[in-house]
Amino acid sequence: MGIVKNNLPSVMEQFGDLMSVKDLSKLLGISSQTVYKEIKSGTFGKPLKFGREYRVAKINVMDICFGRNQD
16 A cells, blocks of 8 residues: 555545545555446445545545454
8 A cells, every 4th residue: 555554544634534536546556447446346335426426435445444344
């Protein structure tokens, strides 16, 4: 991942409660195409779709980054 876990909480403050594909790509250090694949596979939980753009809840991203179970 692009961000070290120790710095994650301070880095996450710059994002709103919903994160765009561009935000996720920047934060995780992966391509937008990979973000779309992960959204489609359900890695980030159920995304919200506004028109043609997806948004993912920041809490879901934090859960994944810290290895917390989403059940």
